[in-house]
Amino acid sequence: MPTSSSYKFLFNSHHPQIADPIPAPQMLLTLLLCPMAVLGANLLLVSMDQGRSHATSFAPFMHRLQRDNHSVSLYFNTYKPEIDFGMKNELIDLSGVATSPFEAGSAFFAVVWRLEYSFVHQSRSCKTVLEKRRSEFARLAGGNWDLVFADSLFAVCGYGIARLNRRPHVMIHSSDVEAAQSTAKAFHRNYGILPPNFMSYAYAWQDPSFFLDRLKSATDWFGSVVVTNVLSDQFMRHALSPVVRDFSFPEFLRTSTFTFTDMPELLYPPAPRTNDYFSYGSYCKQGGALLKEFEDFVSDPKSRGTIVVAFGTLVPWYAAPADKLMAFVETINNLTEYRVVWSYNGNTVKVREHVMLSKWIPQNELLLHNKTVLFVSHGGLKSVKEAACSGTPSLFMPMFAEQMRNAWLAKNKGYAEILNKFELSHDYLEKNIRKVLNNPEYQDRGRILKEEILDRPLSSLDHATFIMNRSQLSYYTEFGRFADSTLYTFVHSFTIVRVGYSDVLDK
Template structure:
């Protein structure tokens, strides 16, 4: 009898695992220069390794993706004219991202949805009609993802819930998710306990975001109120092209109520503590193996007279030929003072006279391989999520100069942790850049702290992506409605009046009036 039950359990185990194999995933993400695709790519490739089928809507198009990934190609336009380049340069160097400007990206992506529906009808129809086990969508700006998932669930309900119901996974590709989205999902995160998505650029420890500072709370209040009003209330009405896909009366509450999981690409074990739910999984704590450093760079960084390497790179969006002169001059002149080091600067701007041989200006560099090299002493970065991860994974001390997007949030986070000093793009000078770099190089404990931070970052019972994939595969064995019923927070089902106890407060107030009169 024991043998019979053992065989039965073994057969059931095999059936469960067979049921988890071969799920069909669709990924769709914000139409940018490939940054958001790059955030999702490691998870996509690991899913393929686990035996799943992974497709993605390729609007860029992307090069270098694994051939095992199925690309549904429909290139959308990306402006590259001089007017646009100058406008982008102005945004990068003379402005900062605010909650008010976030709405512009939602509207812009909705216009691209209109282009997709007008010129790529067949591709859209095929995507809608195909039976997906999972649809993974970007949480920022991408109205096609919001419309597709809402439409698929509405069609499922119209068909009497008889057809296949896809599981929806929202993927937060930035360093932080929007506080308005967290509120809709009733996560229970205090909006002043951390920096808002779009904080001011810090200069030093004195102006880093802190909940104890009145000015910080005022900034958080302003950014949060704008985000709530604009993103939550106005933007759903401005994404008009969603109606062309058959999605009328779109609301964020309906959208998030239909999602099964929330993946995040952030650094969950570092920085400000934040509440999480059963349906929330971080998949960003992973490290990529470095390859061999090309000979050209090896010969440069291993010069016997060099004390070490200073590496500076600010992402693919920065066009140094359009940057303000004071910015690149301050950086180059400061770099030029470090005669005993080798400096690699990823740079495509004007040259300056009298630059020393210790400075290499290059339009491209193998970033991970340089950071992994034993002589690299400091990494000066814009604070993009992937760059921060590579710095953490290699244990290299950081200096952050945020340029745009959520990089100001990352700079505040790193500065609040005491892990990375910052350079302010609006106020930098040759002297301030030099002192900041020298301050890191002169403190050996910075290197030790970076190594320790790497250990904390990766110290977990199971790798973050493995945990995320396990959570997704578990959904294949559980009814989606049942899962959401017992994992989604009750606050998601309450309107604002009930959520903030306004009805109870009104009752107490009226009762008090009755007693008084």
């Protein structure tokens, strides 16, 4: 056990006048008498409509908070039964009073398969809630919440609940911090030298050493700020006007207490960050044993490895154009030397015996399996992270939203390639699959990134929980305590005529 002289060295080596040496028994008694438990808080997480994807991104952090005696409730609007998220269910069911925007044939699925991203805000559902489910909304708005976690995208009624409840609110992002949100809080992001949040499928961003790339990034940043702070703000203001007559989304962002994001910082180049921002995304889920039917299938000794195909819950194969679907079917049927596990929710298709179709697959366990050699997915952040955590070479075909940016970050790290959904054909798909399978460098770079993610002295979820516990102090609940865009403007985002950035991105 350390002696009192050890403590004297630790506390007084540079400033002997600060403290006298503390005897070891007295220090031990002091530590034992200190309160060790955290007072449990009543927390509300508000997310986007039918927000399974976002809620599952937030769930690991929420579950870690529950381990510290906090109570976490989840609210979003739903049009069909949902899974158990491991939180108290406060979902508002709109299935009997409104048509789901996520059903087959909707404009949303046209965006997924045929168009580039479109983030027209789903404020109509909030208006429906206030017209048809006002009592449920009022109950949540009047709840005894200590803190509200607000999804940064599309949680319109959730923002109204936070405003009416008059408790501190925290912004939480299922991916990286969006341009408008980052600017409102004067975060560290210099969007002039980073890949755009919403990359065009037709424009291959390279790196900030090129003038046109810096111009594209600055334009994307400026456009995102204008669209969010002006157009989207008007939709939200109108939807919430019956209950919040002066709602302003830019002000809601500015007055947030803290910001958490699920984006692993390792995917980005090094950058400074402010005190009211933290990324908890650098964690990896543990994998268990594969279910017997999957284990038996992938363990075929004649197989050269397993290819996992999964495109998430918001990419329905039953809504896929026939030519896109057949490009996948024909290509997968040709890969006879491999075993293919395809998470498939579409109409009946004819596949060969080396292919397994299933509406649900144990994706994380399959990616961690030693036979898996390739992951084909859409580039959602959870998929990008699971591929990185397993070191699995990947092919990402972005479908909408920020997935193109996610895929580009993975490609920049060297373990993935990108497919363009507009160019999808049988020959194009098979050529790119075999390109990754036949080049061991993708696996080597994936392994290196996996080791970097796991090499942490403290779990990012534990660190985030410590910050959240600390944020209950009055020091962190003063609105506008930190600098905002009024005091600190992203002028450097316009400094696009600059050189010397060729080494900014870690390739």
